[in-house]
Amino acid sequence: MVERLLEENNHNQEENSTEYALTPEEEQKLISLAETIIKNWEVTVNSVEVIQGGQMAIVWKIHTIEGPICLKRIHRPEKKALFSINAQNYLALKGMRVPGIIPNKNGILYTKHGPFLFVVYEWIEGRPFELTVQEDLEFIMKGLAEFHTASIGYRPPEGVPIFTKLGRWPNHYIKRCQQMETWKLLAKSLPDDPFSKLYLAEADFFIKEGRDTLKRLLESEYLDWVGTVKGMPNLCHQDYGTGNSLLGDDGQIWVIDLDTVSFDLPIRDLRKMIIPLLDTTGVWNDDQFNVMINAYESVSPLTEKQKEIMFIDMLFPYELYDVIRERYVRKSPLMENELAEAFEYERIKSGALNQLIK
Structure with missing residues (x-):
């Protein structure tokens, strides 16, 4: 959101x-x-x-x-x-x-x-993709899959450090849960702030959800997949979307602005692309979700176990975390209703993804 x-x-x-x-x-x-x-x-x-x-x-x-x-x-x-x-x-x-x-x-x-x-x-001359148009949505996801596949084999020149997030998701989960706990202390210092009152009333459930997600990730085949990918890693864009992709005048998909690339499981880019996009209507759009996954897999298929890891990662309350950080760290004047919408989206998302994992 x-x-x-x-x-x-x-x-x-x-x-x-x-x-x-x-x-x-x-x-x-x-x-x-x-x-x-x-x-x-x-x-x-x-x-x-x-x-x-x-x-x-x-x-x-x-x-x-x-x-x-x-x-x-x-x-x-x-x-x-x-x-x-x-x-x-x-x-x-x-x-x-x-x-x-x-x-x-x-x-x-x-x-x-x-x-x-x-x-x-x-x-590169071209136009940005319009993600409300299914054809464009399929194009942009195929472009992401092509990017991941083509990047396998890259090794930086001697002397250039490797930047990787492989195996670091558990630490990211732990850090975010700790920060959400810390923000409770900040919220308590603002007893007359409606945003903070709501955060204190609801936060514990979602912090627990984050910790439960960590447990599920560690019980999955995440670490095994990481171990396999380390031998021949692919790049993740880390900021893929309409701002960093173009439909060229040649009719081809172009990926631009690679400043933030690092090695990681390819599903990191899928999560960062899919979950924010679905966080727009207040409902879980199964059709849009499936269009995006299917378009990606038409180029680079995922195993059932790999998709399970992706769904588990998607469960983590990233969108909620970003809303709270926006208010307490970046000091943006977000209102109570925006936090309420973030809580509701996390509930909707959790229900849909848990059905997929089952």
């Missing part, structure tokens, strides 16, 4: 620089920066356009005599950036539909300027 809206807002900002309301002076500074950086590449520049500004990650459209290219300032720490840059280059060279990286004059995939890495990509 809130997570989905925030993600959509961030993606819209990335796609539309006017969201940042840059002043003319700020825009000119970014253009000047791009003009300085792009000199490290063998291109003839006609003009520079700021596509995304105002955040750590900055994107420019560089118009050259040979057509547009994309210049991006990576917002991740250098070691994580190198893992993702090399992963994207691996996928592009393998034929996966991700924007190819254009090396600089020295044949290097990036240029370092100050503390940041700058990368130049092919410019």
Whole structure:
């Protein structure tokens, strides 16, 4: 609910620089920066356009005599950036539909300027997917499956650390349950706040649900699957959705913005894609759920045991956790009814997923 809206807002900002309301002076500074950086590449520049500004990650459209290219300032720490840059280059060279990286004059995939890495990509023309349209929904899920399959075999170059979440889900569950307990103390300090009153009245049930989910995960074949995948891991995008995928003018699915990739079970991306999308209507949409799973499996089938692990992970109250964090950590002025909706969605979701696990 809130997570989905925030993600959509961030993606819209990335796609539309006017969201940042840059002043003319700020825009000119970014253009000047791009003009300085792009000199490290063998291109003839006609003009520079700021596509995304105002955040750590900055994107420019560089118009050259040979057509547009994309210049991006990576917002991740250098070691994580190198893992993702090399992963994207691996996928592009393998034929996966991700924007190819254009090396600089020295044949290097990036240029370092100050503390940041700058990368130049092919410019991809296309449109975002409309997830209320079944055909688009199927397309985007097939694209995710293709991404997972194509990424198997990637190994970062020597000296570049491996970023992986394989085997770490139990720790993530424990940490989130502990945080939800801690937020109860914060809620108690706000006795006149309706949001906090409701949280205190309902929180224990969902914290227990989170701990029960941990127990079920450890009793499943999760650790066995992790052990198998470690030998030949696939990448997870970690932020896959309408903001980071395109239906290209060539009719092909393109996956973009790979800055957050890491090794993990592929179902992590499915959970992060499916659960927020279903959290929009107040009911569990079996048809939409099945369309997404079936489209993914048409490219990359999952075993029954693997799907059981996915359903267990989906049980964890991630959406509720994000709503509470939004209020108590990010200090967003969320109202009591928004928390009530999150509680209700978790109940609906739990009922549907428990039926699937049975």
